[in-house]
Amino acid sequence: MNILFVSHETVFGGATLSLLGMIDELKKENNVYVLVRQKRGPFIEQLRSKNVSVIYAKYYSWLIPQSRRGIKGKIVNLLHRVACGINYIQGLRLRKEVQRIQPDIIHSNTSVINMGAILSELYHIPHIWHIREFGEEDFGLSCVFSEKYRYRFMERHSDRIICVSRALLEKYSSYISNEKLVCIYNGVSFEPYKVRQYVNKSKYNLLISGRLSEAKGQIDAMKALSYLKRKGISHLMLHLAGGGNIGFYRNMAEKLNIKDQVKFYGHINYLTELREKMDIELICSKKEAFGRVTVEAMGSGLPVIGANSGGTVELIKNKETGLLYCQGDYRDLSEKICQFIENAEYRKKIAESGCKYARKNFGVDINAKKVYQCYRDIGVV
Known part of the structure; x- marks a missing residue:
């Protein structure tokens, strides 16, 4: 199976580390490609060291920090709406890459970007949307469009929406039909960690x-x-x-x-x-x-x-x-x-x-098996 992941960052945040662990497991029996929006960064270097194919395109977030209010805030929001429109143009420019890799599924790694959903819409490819953040509650992010439009767009352009906790699933269940929602906890590779030994201490x-x-x-x-x-x-x-x-x-x-x-x-x-x-x-x-x-x-x-x-x-x-x-x-x-x-x-x-x-x-193998089962459930495996 050909899997196209869509990433939003090139540093090692929690979402990207979770994606990397998932890729390590899934690439054992599948062809994995990762779409990134920056040409350099630790994450990209790590992917290349693992012989994972990286595709670059410039695309923009539809969830942004709401730090400005008044006229300036409205102008910033409008500019980001225009940028999100450019995402469709970038999606069309990716036609040759999509035809080359022929993805069986597109998997967006975060709710911060909508590029994976756009590619799914343009090329009629099943889409998984992986939600790893609340948005406003944990990062102070809000959508450049209305919340009503955001949730309607997510439901229309997703075959499954994975939430990384029941708390997150509960939030989304107020806006999106339950048959599209599934809770899968993140996976962690414990291999690098030595189990801590304990002694009495003074500090x-x-x-x-x-x-x-x-x-x-x-x-x-x-x-x-x-x-x-x-x-x-x-x-x-x-x-x-x-x-x-x-x-x-x-x-x-x-x-x-x-x-x-x-x-x-x-x-x-x-x-x-x-x-x-x-x-x-x-x-x-x-x-x-x-x-x-x-x-x-x-x-x-x-x-x-x-x-x-x-x-x-x-x-x-x-x-x-x-x-x-x-x-x-x-x-x-x-x-x-x-x-x-x-x-x-x-x-x-x-x-x-x-x-x-x-x-x-919470091992990476458990997480990857559940994600793969999600692919099965929507009929791409």
């Missing part, structure tokens, strides 16, 4: 991975550290791995009197080595669509503390495979941190349980 390293933003909840963790410091618990170090406005968060750390307890790394493609030095991983996001970093942390043997929202509650069984705290409540988070640092045996027990659960349920 603890806490990790949050993900872009620095209000939606990711880093401020919850910083406030928790500040609160614990005021209570005389200062043997904690918070490590923030993610790009964004580092200056803002440095200033916040200084205001909270924890500047010596927070370390910034910027964007990191692979967290394997960093996780080996950590003791606890925090997932403080307001609403994760899935939470790839949650599964990675669990699978590497780290005890996790996650917010009780979005897809995170589907991954962490409270007090069994991790701990859940009330998102936005830094005192509750600090209490959960104390439960781990004050009881080494409890921390180890939760970490081991989480590791077994993650590796059993």
Whole structure:
């Protein structure tokens, strides 16, 4: 079978890492092609190193950040609508490539772009739309067209819509017929991760991975550290791995009197080595669509503390495979941190349980089999 994936980024975000794992499995018995909209980037280099065919075309997002309001915001929105119209022209320019590879299915890797749906419409090829983000709730994105048009377009130009959590599926079920929706959790390759070994320590390293933003909840963790410091618990170090406005968060750390307890790394493609030095991983996001970093942390043997929202509650069984705290409540988070640092045996027990659960349920092979079954269900296999 010939599979054409449509990607939206060339850096290693969660969606792209999940796609890469899926490709590794599916290319064992299928011909895989990936359409990208940039000529260079770590993802493209990785694809070429794996002998995966890469096709380039310039296309635009139909979900964009809504950071501007008023007249300027309307002008930006109008320009992006025009750009989305250009996507049809680019689709027509891809005719020779489509004829050359003869895809049996087109698989869009994100809701951010509509290029895969356009190609499906132009060339009458079955289309899978893989939804890996809420959009507005987690990334502050909204459609350049009306929401009504967006959902109608998605339903009309998709044979199946894959949601990466039940929370995400529930959102889409309000707009799209249930027979087109299916929940398939992301897959993670645990091969690079060594299972963390635990010893009693005098200092603890806490990790949050993900872009620095209000939606990711880093401020919850910083406030928790500040609160614990005021209570005389200062043997904690918070490590923030993610790009964004580092200056803002440095200033916040200084205001909270924890500047010596927070370390910034910027964007990191692979967290394997960093996780080996950590003791606890925090997932403080307001609403994760899935939470790839949650599964990675669990699978590497780290005890996790996650917010009780979005897809995170589907991954962490409270007090069994991790701990859940009330998102936005830094005192509750600090209490959960104390439960781990004050009881080494409890921390180890939760970490081991989480590791077994993650590796059993969220491997890339499990994900790829379910995606392939999705192809079968729509009759392309």
